Amino acid sequence: MAEPSVVREIASEQPEERHAPQSNPAVKMRARGVNVYYGDNHALQDVSLDITRDEVTALIGPSGCGKSTLLRCFNRMNDAIPGARVTGEILLDDQPIHGGDMDVEQLRARVGMVFQKANPFPKAIFDNVAYGPRIHGLARKRSDLDEIVERSLTRAGLWDEVKDRLEEPGNALSGGQQQRLCIARAIAVDPEVVLMDEPCSALDPIATARIEELIYELRGQYAIAIVTHNMQQAARVSQRTAFFHLGLLIEQGPTEEIFTNPREQRTSDYITGRYG
Amino acid sequence: MIDPNPGARWASREMQDHLRRRHRAERRFRRAGAIAIGLALVGLATLLASIAANGWSAFRTTEIRLDVAFDPALFEGAADAPPGEREAMLAGADYAALVRNALRALFPAVEGHQEVRQLTALVSAGAREQLRDALAADPSLIGATRTFWLTADDEVDLYQKGRISREVAESDRGLSDAQLAWIDALDASGRMRSAFATGFLTSGDSREPERAGIWGAVVGSFLTLVVTLSLVFPLGVSAAVYLEEFARKNRLTDLIEVNINNLAAVPSIVFGLLGLAVFLGFFELPRSAPLVGGLTLALMTLPTVIITGRVAIQAVPPSIREAARGLGASPLQVVLHHVLPLAMPGILTGTIIGMARALGETAPLLMIGMVAFVVDVPHGIRDAATALPVQIFLWADSPERAFVEKTSGAILVLLGFLVAMNGTAIWLRRRFEKRW
Numbered sequence: 001m002a003e004p005s006v007v008r009e010i011a012s013e014q015p016e017e018r019h020a021p022q023s024n025p026a027v028k029m030r031a032r033g034v035n036v037y038y039g040d041n042h043a044l045q046d047v048s049l050d051i052t053r054d055e056v057t058a059l060i061g062p063s064g065c066g067k068s069t070l071l072r073c074f075n076r077m078n079d080a081i082p083g084a085r086v087t088g089e090i091l092l093d094d095q096p097i098h099g100g101d102m103d104v105e106q107l108r109a110r111v112g113m114v115f116q117k118a119n120p121f122p123k124a125i126f127d128n129v130a131y132g133p134r135i136h137g138l139a140r141k142r143s144d145l146d147e148i149v150e151r152s153l154t155r156a157g158l159w160d161e162v163k164d165r166l167e168e169p170g171n172a173l174s175g176g177q178q179q180r181l182c183i184a185r186a187i188a189v190d191p192e193v194v195l196m197d198e199p200c201s202a203l204d205p206i207a208t209a210r211i212e213e214l215i216y217e218l219r220g221q222y223a224i225a226i227v228t229h230n231m232q233q234a235a236r237v238s239q240r241t242a243f244f245h246l247g248l249l250i251e252q253g254p255t256e257e258i259f260t261n262p263r264e265q266r267t268s269d270y271i272t273g274r275y276g
Numbered sequence: 277m278i279d280p281n282p283g284a285r286w287a288s289r290e291m292q293d294h295l296r297r298r299h300r301a302e303r304r305f306r307r308a309g310a311i312a313i314g315l316a317l318v319g320l321a322t323l324l325a326s327i328a329a330n331g332w333s334a335f336r337t338t339e340i341r342l343d344v345a346f347d348p349a350l351f352e353g354a355a356d357a358p359p360g361e362r363e364a365m366l367a368g369a370d371y372a373a374l375v376r377n378a379l380r381a382l383f384p385a386v387e388g389h390q391e392v393r394q395l396t397a398l399v400s401a402g403a404r405e406q407l408r409d410a411l412a413a414d415p416s417l418i419g420a421t422r423t424f425w426l427t428a429d430d431e432v433d434l435y436q437k438g439r440i441s442r443e444v445a446e447s448d449r450g451l452s453d454a455q456l457a458w459i460d461a462l463d464a465s466g467r468m469r470s471a472f473a474t475g476f477l478t479s480g481d482s483r484e485p486e487r488a489g490i491w492g493a494v495v496g497s498f499l500t501l502v503v504t505l506s507l508v509f510p511l512g513v514s515a516a517v518y519l520e521e522f523a524r525k526n527r528l529t530d531l532i533e534v535n536i537n538n539l540a541a542v543p544s545i546v547f548g549l550l551g552l553a554v555f556l557g558f559f560e561l562p563r564s565a566p567l568v569g570g571l572t573l574a575l576m577t578l579p580t581v582i583i584t585g586r587v588a589i590q591a592v593p594p595s596i597r598e599a600a601r602g603l604g605a606s607p608l609q610v611v612l613h614h615v616l617p618l619a620m621p622g623i624l625t626g627t628i629i630g631m632a633r634a635l636g637e638t639a640p641l642l643m644i645g646m647v648a649f650v651v652d653v654p655h656g657i658r659d660a661a662t663a664l665p666v667q668i669f670l671w672a673d674s675p676e677r678a679f680v681e682k683t684s685g686a687i688l689v690l691l692g693f694l695v696a697m698n699g700t701a702i703w704l705r706r707r708f709e710k711r712w
Contacts, residue, residue, distance in 0.1 A: 077602060082525060108604035115602070119595035121614060131613075132603040182599070189603065 028053045028193055028223035029074055029111070034088035036069050036078065043069050046088070047249045049242055051193060056215060056224045058238035058255065060231065062275060065244040067227045071195050074225065075111040076104050092193070109136050112191035116198040118178035120170030120185070125162050128170040128181055129153060132189035148188055155221075156184035157214050176207025183214065187222070194218070196226040200233065212237050231271060235259050243267045327684050327691075334685025337473035337486060338433040339425040340399055340462060342378040344407060346417045350374065366411055371404035372396070375426065382467075383458060394455055398462075400427040402475070402487040425471065430485040430678035432459060436468065439677070450677070476685060480653045481667065485678030488671070490686050492653045496566055496646070496661030497635060497693075503570020503657055504634050508577045509627055513616075515578075516585030516623070521611050540579035547576040548643030556644060564645040564660040572644055573634040580633070584626025588619040621708040628701035632694050638665040664690045 029051040036044035044066040051057050051074070059067035069078070076097060078084045090097050097107050109132065120128050129149045132138075139145040149166070153159040158180045162173070170181050179199055186194055196215070200208040215224060215237045228234050234241055235255060242252035243264075251258060251267045262268040269275060285291070350369050357365050376396045380386060386395050403426035410424070411417050431450035434440045436459075446453055462468050480492030523529045551572030555561045561568050592615050600610045616623075641647065646662050647670065654661035662670070664686065671683040 075602065077598070080601065105604040105606050108602060113602035115595065115598060117595060119593075119599040121596060121599065122618065131600075131605075135603070135605050135609055135613075185599075185603065 024050070026052050028093065029225075030091040030094075031070065031073065032089040032091070034070065034073060034086065034090060036066070036073065036087075037085040038081070039083040043247055044073075045247045047244075049249060049252060051223050051225050052240060053223050054220045055239040056219050056226060056237050057240045057242065058234035059225065059227045059242050059244060060229075060234050060270075061244035061250075062270065063229075064246075066247040067242075067244045068197050070244070071197055071225060071227050072113075074193065074195055075108045075113055077108075077113065079104065106136075109189045110191055111193040111195060112186035112189065114179070114182050114186050114194065114196040114199045117202050118175060118182050120173070120178050120181050122169060122171050124167045125153075125170045125173070125181060126166040129184050129188045132185060136189055138189060152184040152188040153181075155187055155218065156180045157210070157217075158184055174207070176203050176210055179203060179207070179211060180214065183211075183218075187218070191222060193223045193225065196224065198227050198229060201229060208233070231259075231273075243270065245270070324691075327687050330681055331684030331686075331688040333437050333439075334476055334681040334688075335473050336437070336470050337475070338428040338436040339469050339471050340428050340432075341423060341425050341467040341469070342375070342399070343381070343421055343423050344374050344378045345381075345421040346374065346411065346419060347377065348419045351418050362415075363412070366415065367408060369408075369411075371407045374407055375399050375403050383461075391454070394452060395458060398429055398432050398455060398458060400429050400486045401484055402427050402482075425469065427475070427486055428468070430676065431455075433486055434678055435459060436463075436470065437681075439681075476682070477689075480651045481649060481662070481670070482651060483649075485674075485676050485682055488679070488682055490664065490667060490689055492650055493662050493664045493667035493686070494689070495653050496569075496650070497663040499566035499654060499657050499661065500569040500573060500641075500646075500663055501631055501635060503567055504573045504577060505627070505631060507571070507574040508581050508630065511574075512578055512581030512585055512627065512630075513623060515582045516589055517611055517616070519582070520586050520589040521615065522607065536579050536582055540583055542576075543639075544576050544637050545639040545643065547572055548640030550575060551640060552643045562658050562660075564648045564650070564662075565658050566646075566654065566661050566663075567657040568644045569641050569646045569661075569663065570657065572640045573637060576637065576640060577630040577634050580630040581623075581627050584629070585619070585623045588622025588626065589615055591622060592618045621705045624704045624708070625701045628697055628704070632697045632701075635663075635693060635697070636665055636690065638663075638669055641666050642669075664693070 027050040031047055031049045034044060034047045034049075035042065047066070047070055049057075049070065059071060061067050072078045073086055073090060074097075078086060086098070092102075092107065092110065095102060097111075121131065123131075126149055129152050130139075130145050133145060133148050139148055150159060150163075153162060158177060161177060162168075162181075171178065173181060179202075183194075183199070199215075200211050203211065212233060215226065218224060219237075219239075226234075226237065238255045240252065241255040241258040243250045243258065243262075243266075245266055251262060251264045258267065259271060262271065350373055351366065353365060376392065379395050379399065380392065383395060386392060403424075406424065406426055410422075428436070431440065432455075435451055435456070440449055440451060442456065451459070459468070475487065476489045478491050479487065479489030482488040519529065519533070551568060555568045555571050556563060561571075596614050596618065597610055600614050601607075605613065641663055647666050648660055648662065649670070650660050650662050652659070668683055668686045668690065671679045671686060
């Protein structure tokens with residue numbers, strides 16, 4: 001599964017970069033030595049992780065291990081939490097996201113997010129999807145907007161179910177549909193990275209399967225990072241996996257390797273269900 | 277070990293007693309609640325019934341039918357005067373004489389200055405204005421005789437409403453025996469009627485109860501509330517949004533929060549003193565004006581609106597804010613596009629309840645001079661005016677007995693406005709509430 005990235009790594013002859021000398025074109029986002037503190041709580045300790053282009057990276061680990069915290073660092077959603085402090089470096093295409101020339105609102109347009117609990121706006125389905133393009137000025141005309149909405153809903157596999165009722169409120173949909181609406185909303189601004197924070201944890205198995213299929217289809221168009229509690233889900237949808245425990249990144253690598261031949265005892269214990 | 281008879285444990289005498297005690301406590305509590313509600317309803321019903329019983333008659337007035345002859349002698353010169361001066365001459369004519377003549381035509385036996393004065397006292401002084409207005413509308417009345425229903429004096433009105441008893445000694449009642457005899461005669465000849473008191477709803481205050489109306493106070497209250505609302509809503513919402521969504525939580529904002537909560541509990545008369553010192557004393561704004569009243573009431577209402585606004589904003593689920601922020605909305609866009617629309621029903625309810633409190637407030641208005649006797653209906657926020665609750669206070673303080681029913685009538689009007697405002701608040705909440 002990891003072969004293509006290796007091939008690309010060899011094929012590339014990148015000029016030397018200021019921030020990341022060992023720049024790898026397969027890497028979309030790169031975290032280097034990231035520490036997160038919530039007040040006195042050292043939630044994430046010296047984590048370095050890459051999110052690769054055109055692939056799904058799964059972050060797994062028991063509750064409170066810091067995987068969601070790291071995910072929220074990638075689009076700076078932790079900024080708003082009082083008392084949260086982030087150190088270390090996170091790069092998007094070799095550009096530091098905490099740097100002065102990176103606008104946080106633009107960063108979030110480039111790095112979209114899907115939350116644990118579906119959170120559509122209490123507005124029409126159309127307006128939910130159109131909101132991102134509107135605030136970022138991506139559509140000049142109404143017809144452009146219509147096109148973006150249709151394309152996003154189609155990609156999210158929701159178009160056929162809602163095309164006749166775009167004016168109905170988004171929160172009138174079923175739980176799984178709401179989550180797909182949220183995915184459509186996130187990809188409507190054409191992000192480069194999509195972060196998913198346990199997107200299926202509140203859904204029934206059928207809706208979960210639908211979302212997993214969707215993630216599988218979206219892979220290749222976006223760099224996707226997904227936090228999940230569900231081991232099978234990580235194995236099914238991801239190409240790379242990172243295992244966290246108590247704020248530490250224990251092990252990362254190609255999903256197959258992590259699941260079949262983990263190097264660390266803690267990883268294998270977790271994967272085989274000894275704790276979690 | 278398995279209990280051979282698990283039901284026996286629950287069927288024991290001790291258990292049954294325990295269960296009964298629990299059920300008794302349950303019933304006791306429910307009964308206490310029902311009694312409390314019942315007492316509150318009885319109290320409310322008593323209050324409303326007593327006010328309504330006293331006040332409904334304020335909306336009725338007694339009128340006397342008189343055949344008024346517009347004697348040309350009284351309008352001498354007016355007919356020939358140039359158009360510009362004619363109005364003034366017509367307005368300045370002796371209308372009291374018209375009323376007097378009409379009454380004396382009915383009671384030719386009445387002689388003597390004292391007697392005639394008693395006779396004309398049956399008709400309100402406001403009757404002159406009625407005639408003047410009629411003539412101004414139709415100058416061709418001069419020389420003709422027309423029938424008018426003229427407003428009766430307040431004592432006559434009270435007598436007709438059964439609030440003055442014949443049994444009382446003559447010196448202790450407002451009407452003499454002679455006047456009572458004339459009233460009976462008028463009544464017997466069908467010249468007395470009870471009519472809807474349009475004047476009570478359309479005119480300003482007056483020293484004469486039958487001419488006193490609440491329109492001046494209604495307009496005064498309205499102008500005051502307009503000033504209050506236009507200050508309180510933008511300021512209160514901005515403050516609430518800033519404190520909830522933008523301000524850092526630190527010692528300073530804690531201090532501000534404590535102070536806002538304390539200000540909401542400050543007695544209203546203190547705000548009146550503040551308004552007196554600041555708006556009248558320092559800024560030298562006009563006394564008794566709705567402008568100053570509105571500013572003062574805005575000071576008083578602002579903390580309430582900020583507090584309810586903050587509660588409404590807090591009630592917006594954080595997931596909506598996260599969703600918007602996650603899409604790259606700026607903090608201002610998050611507030612304007614999502615938080616405020618969702619919080620608006622709560623903010624509006626809070627504002628309207630604050631405004632209802634401001635509408636019912638008297639004490640601060642006393643301090644800034646809105647307690648003055650104002651006859652004219654105010655036309656702007658800088659005119660002297662009074663407000664509904666202050667009008668009630670003024671009438672309750674007046675010696676004439678007829679003001680008793682006016683007071684209750686004004687209370688009914690005030691309550692009507694309060695019910696309407698609270699109804700609007702409920703309607704707005706239902707209308708704009710969104711589920712999430």
